[in-house]
Amino acid sequence: MAENKKAVKEDNSDELDLDTDSITEKEINNPEELSGNEDTYNVFLKELDNRPQLSNDDILKMLKEYRANPSIDLRNEIVENNLRLVIAMSKQYAHKLHVPIMDLIQEGSMGLMNAVENFDLSKGYAFSTFAVPYIKNSIRRYLSDKAKLIRLPPQVQTLNRKISQAHDELFSKLEREPSYQEIAKYLGNGIKESQVRNALINQKTTDVYSFDYQQNDNGQNDDERNLYDQVADYSQNPSQITEENDRVRLFDEALETLPARDREIFIRRKGLYQKPQTLKTLADDYHLSLERVRQIEVAGEKKINNYLKKNS
DSSP: OHHHHHHHHHOOOOTTOOOGGGOOHHHHTOOOOOSSOHHHHHHHHHHHHTSOOOOHHHHHHHHHHHHHSOOHHHHHHHHHTTHHHHHHHHHHHHHHHOOOHHHHHHHHHHHHHHHHHHOOGGGOOOHHHHHHHHHHHHHHHHIIIIIOSSOOOHHHHHHHHHHHHHHHHHHHHHTSOOOHHHHHHHHOTTOOHHHHHHHHHHHHSOOOOOTTOEEOOTTSOSOOEEHHHHSOOOSOOHHHHHHHHHHHHHHHHHHHTSOHHHHHHHHHHHTSSSOOOOHHHHHHHHTOOHHHHHHHHHHHHHHHHHHHHHHO
16 A cells, blocks of 8 residues: 555656546547457446446545445445546557557556555545546556566656656746757756657657557457558569579579689679679689680670570
8 A cells, every 4th residue: 555655646747647527428438449459348338337427425425434344345336436537547548559448447447446445535635536646557557567568667767757747847948949958957866968868769769569469440340450460561472483583593504504714703703602803803813814804704794695585
């Protein structure tokens, strides 16, 4: 419980902050495209829609009863009556990060359970206001540990969030794009300019996904597709491979029509199997003049071309 309280205290900013008063049935039932498990999600929504939405006073009454006589059934009932909070936040993360929404709802529900356990009736808060940071932090931890293909250490993620917040504050204050040096100076605490640069560059890079990442058609198609299915195949087809093999075979046959010495000079001069060699190098190796080496090269090329034209 102490760990959860600490997590709530540290949660003072996030790009997906939520106004709990704006959570309505229209938002919950909005048929926007989501990432993964849409059929299960729609069934889940229908079951939730049959449950009446309780007022804050009703929730507080149930929490008082739970404090006086804790039971798993009552705790679960409180959680189920507040699942709209979990759904609203899970939808935002699912849209932004392309993560299966049912996974986020499951993690957010765990945070909601912790909120039920830690809620202090004497503070006078609305339960929904108290529960939001717990739900958000639970989802964050899941995304940090499991959702990303490349995982960043928690301290790096925390630093990146601070740098992002400092960037936005300076941008608003200066009315221009702040430099890396200005952001580092604004943050203090030994933050280096290179750390600011890396954090801001990483925010602009595209997320990395596995080729096994599932695509879907909003439950309208039973066929499951992954990213690998969307990658174009630029490899040669069998007929192209056969044609290429025929060309290689003909060229090898054409080479064999040259005398052994002329063939070696031609291969070395053209750089067929290694770096092309100069006329002088070949002239010295074969004790020939530069002009004679050039003549052998030209004659060999002409003979090979004639063979290819004749047999192709």
